[in-house]
Amino acid sequence: MQLRFKFKKRLLTRMFLTSLSIIALVGFGLAWLVNILHAQDNYNEETAQLIAELPRVAAELRVSGLLPASSDDWLEENNIPESYIIASCDIKYKQIWTSSQAVNKGLFDTCERFNEIRHDSPPYYLNLADNKGYFIYLLSLDISGNQYNLLVMKDAEKLEKELDTFSRRTYFRLAMVFALALVLLISAGYWGMRPLTRMRDELDSVSSGKTKALSQDYPVELEGVTQALNQLLSQSSAQQQRYQNAMNDLAHSLKTRLAAVHAITDDASLNKQEASERIMQQVSQMDLLVKYQLKRAMLGRKGLKNEQTLIAPLVNQLSQMLFKVYRDKQVQFTAYIPQEHAFPGDKGDLMELCGNLMENAFKLCISQVRVTASYSDAGEFELIVEDDGPGIEESLRQRIIERGVRADTQKAGQGIGLAVCNEIVISYNGKLSIEASELEGAKFRITIPI
Incomplete structure (x- = not known):
């Protein structure tokens, strides 16, 4: 014998499913937005730090002979240059120079790859020729009348770990809020349905002859229904x-x-x-x-x-x-x-x-x-x-x-x-x-x- 289960339509179930769907949609949307904003903040902070270190970046260029001698005074404070993974691009984003660290990693097509994503919103992320992920920071410089589009590359592994940790924390907090919302929703649902449950019990009493009408102290939203039912019973x-x-x-x-x-x-x-x-x-x-x-x-x-x-x-x-x-x-x-x-x-x-x-x-x-x-x-x-x-x-x-x-x-x-x-x-x-x-x-x- 084949058993068939027929589920009854319940107003409370519909309300729960609809409300939970809305909460989940809004919650995950907010979590995604928070993660994006956090990544952009990190990118902006790193860009600001690079701007603060422009003299050191310029020192890297000076060592490579790309800056004229007239810039020596400007570089006096940076006579101990720090090495960066840098690629210099022309206006059409053709790579015209590659730093020593970039050369060691074989990153000779960075400008061309960046040109494909430069119209996207930051942060800029690329998998380069060494099969590693990098965050790309774009710096436009005008030094001694020369225009430079510098792409400073930083290994994404550390930043990805930090963003992944932040993302997990965000979704964990979202799960906690979601669980609390579920508890409150269930409580509110049963509390809100109590007048209807009471109405059902009173109608059973009327049907069995114990009472002749429904009581009057119902919420405002149900007053019209109870009055109509009482009028019908009368x-x-x-x-x-x-x-x-x-x-x-x-x-x-x-x-x-x-x-x-x-x-x-x-x-x-x-x-x-x-x-x-x-x-x-x-x-x-x-x-x-x-x-x-x-x-x-x-x-x-x-x-x-x-x-x-x-x-x-x-x-x-x-x-x-x-x-x-x-x-x-x-x-x-x-x-x-x-x-x-x-x-x-x-x-x-x-x-x-x-x-x-x-x-x-x-x-x-x-x-x-x-x-x-x-x-x-x-x-x-x-x-x-x-x-x-x-x-x-x-x-x-x-x-x-x-x-x-x-x-x-x-x-x-x-x-x-x-x-x-x-x-x-x-x-x-x-x-x-x-x-x-x-x-x-x-x-x-x-x-x-x-």
């Missing part, structure tokens, strides 16, 4: 909650319509055609509720406030349905709703509001239910549903608009209807309040800005 959670609420609300809304269908089928006073028509009305309402809840699950409450819905026909339709469901109670229902009054929003929202509030009123009343709709002088739409039932204790009035909280635990229910009403009213920037009714029961007042 939207996902809200979407999931909307789906769950929509399904609960749909079940709650369909329960009343199904009860109405059962009541219609049990009503012996209706013939088959009348029963079928009323059942179809309830089925149509169920279809409308399903579409409404699906739309709300997708979009949320926002974006549904886009039409005007007449109130009286819908309240009358709901009351006829509730009469069938609660026909044993003989409820006296009264509606004070002008025909032209309209709810400033979606029909599905109005059906949820009136359906939930009127069902609670029919269920809990003794014998009376009243619905009122009006426009206030403050420019608000007002809908009031009240009954003559036991009412709601003041301590419970704020809590029962929360999901799952019920005022009457003796009767069946899930504690969803009032919470749905409150969510709808809030989506219209309105307010749902619970008061005591003149009928001695509960009064639910909805106010929505127009």
Whole structure:
């Protein structure tokens, strides 16, 4: 069986390789430049020393008879000449004279070889006829009206050893700096990646359900990422909650319509055609509720406030349905709703509001239910549903608009209807309040800005 290893792409590895490549390139470039500058400095120092020794060089020329007698006074201080390896060249760098030491070494073509490299940058280095390396120092002299291009040659072995030692020291220091940079780079890399590691751990916690969002104290460079992730998590959670609420609300809304269908089928006073028509009305309402809840699950409450819905026909339709469901109670229902009054929003929202509030009123009343709709002088739409039932204790009035909280635990229910009403009213920037009714029961007042 053949084993295949697949290396994972790592951001830290890319950063290390890139950074180390840059450090190595810059470091070796600087080391090379330092070595070149050191060699040039040595060459310049040696040239300066030769210039300081010009009288001795000239003495070498005088011994060879190349200087006129008039230069004797200038050479009085150099009557003990020092031998140099010298070659004299004309303007075209043809060798016209060779010192005795150069003759002994057989260096008769030095000028011609130097002419090939004289345009390069110093130091000048040549392998000459004796197969040895030399550093060449060019001295241009004008002595007694005669122009001399002197090439002074020095054995490169000693200088090469010194430059080699200096080069090794330079590269050793570079290696030390490189090692220190590597340690600092690794430390900086892991230190810099810690926020990302922490983000990964927090995302794992979110995925496992331990937390709901990322913490806020991240570096500035990651603030945008964490804020976007938190917003995405919040939207996902809200979407999931909307789906769950929509399904609960749909079940709650369909329960009343199904009860109405059962009541219609049990009503012996209706013939088959009348029963079928009323059942179809309830089925149509169920279809409308399903579409409404699906739309709300997708979009949320926002974006549904886009039409005007007449109130009286819908309240009358709901009351006829509730009469069938609660026909044993003989409820006296009264509606004070002008025909032209309209709810400033979606029909599905109005059906949820009136359906939930009127069902609670029919269920809990003794014998009376009243619905009122009006426009206030403050420019608000007002809908009031009240009954003559036991009412709601003041301590419970704020809590029962929360999901799952019920005022009457003796009767069946899930504690969803009032919470749905409150969510709808809030989506219209309105307010749902619970008061005591003149009928001695509960009064639910909805106010929505127009």
